[in-house]
Amino acid sequence: MNVQTAAQQDTFVFDNIVDWTKASADDQKVVSLNKNETLFYEGDAAESIYEVLEGVVCNYRLLLDGRRQILGFAFKGDLVGLSRADKHGFGCEALCPTQVHKISKYNLLETVRQRPEMGHKLLEVAMSELSAVQDHFVILGRKSAFEKVASFLTTLARRYANEGANSVTFLLPMTRVDIADYLGLTIETVSRNFSKLKIRGAIDLPQFTTIVIPDIDCLEEFSESEGDAS
Amino acid sequence: MNVQTAAQQDTFVFDNIVDWTKASADDQKVVSLNKNETLFYEGDAAESIYEVLEGVVCNYRLLLDGRRQILGFAFKGDLVGLSRADKHGFGCEALCPTQVHKISKYNLLETVRQRPEMGHKLLEVAMSELSAVQDHFVILGRKSAFEKVASFLTTLARRYANEGANSVTFLLPMTRVDIADYLGLTIETVSRNFSKLKIRGAIDLPQFTTIVIPDIDCLEEFSESEGDAS
DNA sequence: CGTGAGGTTGATCGCTTTCAACGGAGGTGG
DNA sequence: CCACCTCCGTTGAAAGCGATCAACCTCACG
Numbered sequence: 001m002n003v004q005t006a007a008q009q010d011t012f013v014f015d016n017i018v019d020w021t022k023a024s025a026d027d028q029k030v031v032s033l034n035k036n037e038t039l040f041y042e043g044d045a046a047e048s049i050y051e052v053l054e055g056v057v058c059n060y061r062l063l064l065d066g067r068r069q070i071l072g073f074a075f076k077g078d079l080v081g082l083s084r085a086d087k088h089g090f091g092c093e094a095l096c097p098t099q100v101h102k103i104s105k106y107n108l109l110e111t112v113r114q115r116p117e118m119g120h121k122l123l124e125v126a127m128s129e130l131s132a133v134q135d136h137f138v139i140l141g142r143k144s145a146f147e148k149v150a151s152f153l154t155t156l157a158r159r160y161a162n163e164g165a166n167s168v169t170f171l172l173p174m175t176r177v178d179i180a181d182y183l184g185l186t187i188e189t190v191s192r193n194f195s196k197l198k199i200r201g202a203i204d205l206p207q208f209t210t211i212v213i214p215d216i217d218c219l220e221e222f223s224e225s226e227g228d229a230s
Numbered sequence: 231m232n233v234q235t236a237a238q239q240d241t242f243v244f245d246n247i248v249d250w251t252k253a254s255a256d257d258q259k260v261v262s263l264n265k266n267e268t269l270f271y272e273g274d275a276a277e278s279i280y281e282v283l284e285g286v287v288c289n290y291r292l293l294l295d296g297r298r299q300i301l302g303f304a305f306k307g308d309l310v311g312l313s314r315a316d317k318h319g320f321g322c323e324a325l326c327p328t329q330v331h332k333i334s335k336y337n338l339l340e341t342v343r344q345r346p347e348m349g350h351k352l353l354e355v356a357m358s359e360l361s362a363v364q365d366h367f368v369i370l371g372r373k374s375a376f377e378k379v380a381s382f383l384t385t386l387a388r389r390y391a392n393e394g395a396n397s398v399t400f401l402l403p404m405t406r407v408d409i410a411d412y413l414g415l416t417i418e419t420v421s422r423n424f425s426k427l428k429i430r431g432a433i434d435l436p437q438f439t440t441i442v443i444p445d446i447d448c449l450e451e452f453s454e455s456e457g458d459a460s
Numbered sequence: 461c462g463t464g465a466g467g468t469t470g471a472t473c474g475c476t477t478t479c480a481a482c483g484g485a486g487g488t489g490g
Numbered sequence: 491c492c493a494c495c496t497c498c499g500t501t502g503a504a505a506g507c508g509a510t511c512a513a514c515c516t517c518a519c520g
Contacts, residue, residue: 061364061367061368063368063372063373063454064454064455065454065455067372068372069367069368069371069372071364071367082357082360083357083360083361084354084357084358084360084361085361089361089364090364109350112350112353113347113350117343119342119350119353120339120342120343122353123342123352123353123356124314126353126356126357126359126360127312127313127314127356128314129360130312130313130314130356130359130360130363131313131314131315131319133360133363134291134301134319134320136367137291137299137301137366137367137370138291138293138299140367140370140371140414141299141370141411141412141413141414142293142297142298142299142414143293181371182371183371184370184371184372224293224294224295225294225295
């Protein structure tokens with residue numbers, strides 16, 4: 001559900017869900033979404049939760065005047081739509097062609113009732129979410145634009161990098177608008193700080209969507225220590 | 231755990247916890263804290279969770295250079311320290327004389343294993359947390375300083391107001407520093423926007439810590455519609 | 461090729477921060 | 491009892507960062 005979730009946790013979550021789906025019911029189905037298609041809107045009845053099988057979705061909230069805040073991105077293996085209320089508190093849409101596994105909330109809760117250890121695991125997923133959310137608070141509330149962008153790319157880099165690797169190349173699944181709405185910035189500011197990171201050699205951008213990070217540790221240093229050197 | 235939690239939910243949460251504590255164990259104890267005393271630090275072993283019995287605490291994260299982000303406030307009836315990891319991901323300290331109920335995490339998990347419906351309730355608490363967290367994201371990422379302060383006071387007002395009442399007077403449990411660190415602002419900006427709200431008649435401040443809100447609905451209008459009138 | 465969406469870069473504006481001075485409340489000691 | 495001090499909050503002036511406005515670029519697609 002959130003981009004902060006570390007790679008190991010993904011696997012952990014994924015394993016759990018596979019477990020549940022095998023365990024619980026047979027009315028579950030796969031939903032396919034194209035780029036920019038909506039999985040559900042804020043206010044829709046929250047009858048199901050979803051597991052991302054392939055692709056990326058984002059959760060977002062809108063203000064009345066159209067301002068948007070992206071709450072988090074959900075990658076393969078992440079859960080979306082977990083909510084106590086009977087209505088979704090946020091919208092969710094695909095950033096690229098995406099497949100999700102639709103899981104009836106009723107069945108899920110039934111399973112939890114019947115099999116305590118499932119509830120325990122689900123609780124752990126929810127708690128992972130809560131802790132994943134906290135970096136994002138610090139980023140939004142207390143970091144400069146430069147640090148925000150560096151933090152964001154560092155997190156993505158660690159997600160995409162192989163175990164133990166310190167360099168990585170990947171394709172950005174989201175646009176500059178999405179990044180801006182996630183970090184509480186404008187697209188121009190995001191773009192300028194991409195350039196700034198490029199000038200300093202922390203990243204390379206052979207194409208708009210291709211990110212090359214030669215040294216993740218180096219990039220990470222920019223994420224908390226305002227680029228004060230000129 | 232979070233100031234966004236609505237009053238009804240508090241009661242709901244509180245009822246649950248009372249239930250658990252009766253159900254589970256006998257090694258639970260009450261911890262008393264004075265103003266500014268720490269319940270636990272970021273990185274401490276997370277062996278217990280806490281229920282606030284009286285007073286207010288805040289959860290916060292620090293950056294290396296001392297910048298602080300308050301993640302949320304926890305009032306009477308709220309839970310603190312829920313976490314999947316074995317270390318606390320944030321610090322927690324009292325804002326005023328406070329009593330908390332210390333609940334061994336081990337006992338809690340044992341209870342959940344033995345009594346599935348407890349896990350279900352705990353899960354609902356965690357999910358309430360997640361949804362409570364989302365307003366805060368919008369506030370931090372997409373609102374102006376004026377809207378942030380108005381949003382904050384509106385939430386507090388609804389928490390302290392009697393059921394159905396549209397006006398309320400209460401004492402702020404937190405300092406301007408705390409508010410600033412919660413909203414991602416400086417104390418000066420918080421102070422200026424308190425004054426701005428006062429000039430517009432949305433609030434009154436007979437003393438520093440006394441907030442008078444004659445019309446909560448009116449105050450709320452400022453929380454999403456930038457005070458564009460002069 | 462023409463067109464449009466997405467991205468970058470430059471110039472300027474304005475909100476929030478920073479720096480600084482002041483004021484009130486509470487506590488302590490002479 | 492009052493002078494003094496410190497903490498917290500407010501207010502003013504100036505600086506700086508990110509937003510806004512605007513022009514241009516790149517690429518995919520018809």
